[in-house]
Amino acid sequence: MSARGTIPREVDVAVVGGGVVGCAIARALSQFELDVCLIDRETDVGFGTSKANSGIIHAGHHSASGTLKGTLEWAGNQQWGPLADELGIGFERVGDLTVAFDEDEVATLERLRRQAVEREVPGVELWDGPRLRREEPNLSPEIVAGLFAPSTGVINPYEACFALAEDAVANGVSLLLDAPVHSIDVVPDGLALGLPEGTVQARVVVNAAGLGADRIEAMVGLHTFDLVARKGEEYLLDKRLEGLVRRIVFPCPTPTSKGTLVIPTFDGTIMIGPTAVDVDDRDDLTTTSDGAAQVLRAARRLVPGISPGDCIAEFAGVRAVATTNDFVIGATEVPGFVNVAGIQSPGLTAAPAIAELATRLVAEQGLALSPEPSPVPFERCPVPVRDLDGATRAERASADPAFGRVVCRCELVTEGEVRGAIRRGATTLDGVKFRTRAGMGRCQGGSCTWRVMEALSAETGRPVDALTKRGGDSWLVLRREDPMIDGATS
Ligand SMILES: Cc1cc2nc3c(=O)[nH]c(=O)nc-3n(C[C@H](O)[C@H](O)[C@H](O)COP(=O)(O)OP(=O)(O)OC[C@H]3O[C@@H](n4cnc5c(N)ncnc54)[C@H](O)[C@@H]3O)c2cc1C
Incomplete structure (x- = not known):
């Protein structure tokens, strides 16, 4: 998964928000002959609400009848089984x-x-x-x-986001990260989205911006939900x-x-x-x-x-x-602007069903859904070393000694797996942690943080003082000139 794609000038669909909902929508759209871009202001997908939840795929009967939540909860529950198989992600009922x-x-x-x-x-x-x-x-x-x-099932929600986005990117979706949408202008034939590094013009915009969805809607002059x-x-x-x-x-x-x-x-x-x-x-x-x-x-x-x-x-x-206590999913009076907002719980559960509904709404905006003639099959992550038997572990380590060097002792994560996660798109300490579990064990990163930073630095070519925990200014090492260091010299 390329972490920061080049900004495409024109696309058929721009999905704003790379949470589980936006990633599922982008993946669903990637199965058709459409130019799609997935945009998120964070440095990785799934770094909003989607990484910080209970990870439950709800049974299907918890949300009230007569609501969109209720309908999509059960539909989503049924879809997660086959989807998890296809993407090779963990899911257990x-x-x-x-x-x-x-x-x-x-x-x-x-x-x-x-x-x-x-x-x-x-x-x-x-x-x-x-x-x-x-x-x-x-x-x-x-x-x-x-x-x-x-x-009822359980999954790792961040693993789901990474796999959905990786599959979407493998099938042609442009992924734009660290890319906050700051304006949307109505232009002939679509909508022009303002990003810090340029403009993307889209025939259809899907607003899946989670906690930012009301602000995204306001950019086209609408206020249809709170x-x-x-x-x-x-x-x-x-x-x-x-x-x-x-x-x-x-x-x-x-x-x-x-x-x-x-x-x-x-x-x-x-x-x-x-x-x-x-x-x-x-x-x-x-x-x-x-x-x-x-x-x-x-x-x-x-x-x-x-x-x-x-x-x-x-x-x-x-x-x-x-404030209606239900999902807000539908077309709006601005041509080409579709809301997928207010996705509270059970949004993780419902995400695949929401993606299906959003795909229909995109088609209703006048885009033809011609199936992609040669879809790229998903390249699954290798089975984690901790789940292998002793003989297979030894085989993997002799083929590549990095799989014999343990970085995180609590969760048994090797250097080979950390480097693999970085090559698949992780650029931060949290990106590695959520892809491999390095740092999630009892010592909470006390013993492995430095070794993950060394691997990040070696793989990305960035010095350790340019590395962050989760993007933005969440620096892991203070520079000497930082005013927070007592007695810093100029
Ligand atoms: C504590 C908790 C427990 C939960 N437990 C469950 C559960 O067990 N099962 C379940 O089904 N659901 C659960 N949920 C609900 C579930 O987590 C959400 O429904 C789901 O994650 C929503 O996904 P999303 O993609 O809509 O939002 P998000 O994951 O927040 O994604 C929206 C994205 O939009 C981006 N964005 C915002 N503004 C902009 C902008 N201007 N430009 C570019 N990008 C922007 C954000 O960076 C973010 O990544 C829980 C929620 C919480 C908080």
């Missing part, structure tokens, strides 16, 4: 349990079960207390019933708790959130969260002592064996929630 503590909550489970039946979500069953405790012995003894849904920024804090537990629960555990939902969950992630760690708090600052990714206390309290109510000392890492993500 672990199932989920929504649990009830009293009879009122059992009534909510009944409502969710009816929703599942209406949508034909398969295998949803109501379990009583004894069955629950046989299946999940670490659940609270106060839980009286649970609704089991086997179709967004609220809703922050969610998540806490990762030590890997030794692997297996504490085998299925995702949900409390009964509230009107604003699905509640705080206990999530066995795809990588085997247990994650607890998220909170749901409306914030004024859309860039507020701080975690707080209140948030931690709230998440721990709620998680311990479900699984009492979790304790504060189990938390090894934490992060926050911000959802872009439309």
Whole structure:
């Protein structure tokens, strides 16, 4: 995946926003004979809301009936299985349990079960207390019933973004990163997007800009929706708790959130969260002592064996929630301008179905969808060394000694894998971390950060003091002349 493409002067479709939704749309469009560019202001795809979420592919019955969220949740759930196979990304249907503590909550489970039946979500069953405790012995003894849904899955959301974007680029999509769209002018035959390094003219613009979608819409003089920024804090537990629960555990939902969950992630760690708090600052990714206390309290109510000392890492993500509390997807009165906005949860789940819908909307703007005659098959990432048996590891290391040199001991990541991730598009420490897991283990990068920086420097030819954690001014090393260094000389 080329990290920073050359700006094309004219395209058929410009997709603004390289989150999971924009990446899925760009990939879907790349299967047709169209010139497409995917634009993001960040230094990598998936660096917005899409990398900071719970990674759940929801079962299909959680969102309310009669909403676009509800329809696309189930459609997206069904598409992730084949899509993950095609892209070679991790996806496992672990199932989920929504649990009830009293009879009122059992009534909510009944409502969710009816929703599942209406949508034909398969295998949803109501379990009583004894069955629950046989299946999940670490659940609270106060839980009286649970609704089991086997179709729920888990993925690594950033892995999904990288694979979708890589496949799109292999099939001709121009990827423009570090490219904030600052203006959109209506011009004959389309829309002209202003970027720091030039202008792209597109016949159709798909606004998939997440928390920036209202500002992108305002650039064409429209104001058809309002967004609220809703922050969610998540806490990762030590890997030794692997297996504490085998299925995702949900409390009964509230009107604003699905509640705080206990999530066995795809990588085997247990994650607890998220909170749901409306914030004024859309860039507020701080975690707080209140948030931690709230998440721990709620998680311990479900699984009492979790304790504060189990938390090894934490992060926050911000959802872009439309005030209508539904996705905002559709054409607008500006010809060629299509909104795919307000993609709150379950946006990750729904992304492949949203991409299908967006492709139809692009066609309705007058672009012919002729299938690409010679699509390029996806080149899957090699199986991680940590998942290989001893003999295959040794074979790989003797073919290339870089696969025998361990960089991240917690997650068993080799130098060969770090270099491979950089060659596939990672340009920052986080780009390597999210592609390989180097730095995600118990020591949180304490032992591998420097070695990843050495590999980044060697592969990209940039000195270490030009490297960043996640782009912008997130420098990893302060320069001598930096005013933050005491006694700096000029
Ligand atoms: C805590 C939390 C937990 C969640 N858990 C789940 C879950 O388990 N399952 C699920 O289905 N959903 C979940 N969600 C929701 C899910 O993460 C989102 O629905 C999804 O990531 C939205 O994707 P997106 O592509 O619309 O937005 P984003 O990923 O935010 O992408 C939008 C992109 O637009 C770019 N952009 C913005 N403005 C501009 C501009 N002017 N120029 C260029 N680029 C611009 C941004 O840089 C960003 O990369 C969760 C969300 C949160 C916050």
